Amino acid sequence: MPWNKQQKKEILDSYWASSVAYCPDDNARLDIQKDKALGHKTDLFFIRCPRCQQTFNSDEIEPEPQEIDEFTNQEKKEIVDTYFATKTGICPRDGVTLKIEHDEHTGGWFIHVRCPRCGRVFQWTNKDDEKSGKKH
Numbered sequence: 318m319p320w321n322k323q324q325k326k327e328i329l330d331s332y333w334a335s336s337v338a339y340c341p342d343d344n345a346r347l348d349i350q351k352d353k354a355l356g357h358k359t360d361l362f363f364i365r366c367p368r369c370q371q372t373f374n375s376d377e378i379e380p381e382p383q384e385i386d387e388f389t390n391q392e393k394k395e396i397v398d399t400y401f402a403t404k405t406g407i408c409p410r411d412g413v414t415l416k417i418e419h420d421e422h423t424g425g426w427f428i429h430v431r432c433p434r435c436g437r438v439f440q441w442t443n444k445d446d447e448k449s450g451k452k453h
């Protein structure tokens with residue numbers, strides 16, 4: 318049976334949650350390759366079952382959003398708080414592990430956060446910490 322839209326969505330949900338996904342028809346572990354397309358806000362994947370040989374591209378199911386509302390300041394602050402406490406972060410919108418880059422330089426630091434699924438990005442520095450500290 319060709320995979321339907323719901324099955325494809327479940328494959329992507331499984332992959333985002335645990336980095337593995339299985340064929341709904343024959344239970345084979347799917348081959349999932351990151352598409353090297355440049356300039357996309359979200360990560361794209363090519364999914365293939367080595368057993369029944371069905372394939373699809375993730376953007377069939379999750380097209381790249383044209384406009385993305387930003388994380389709220391509260392969300393950003395919580396992501397940064399969590400990052401400093403645990404060295405990891407979860408997107409509050411879709412539960413996916415965030416890609417976080419952290420740089421330190423003389424007199425400060427800089428964090429770049431990107432969600433590979435919804436494409437939201439932001440940057441946060443020690444200056445933002447000072448700003449948000451003043452509000453409280």
Ligand SMILES: [Zn+2]
Nearest residue numbers: 340343366369
């Ligand atoms: Zn299969």
Ligand SMILES: [Zn+2]
Nearest residue numbers: 408411432435
């Ligand atoms: Zn997200």
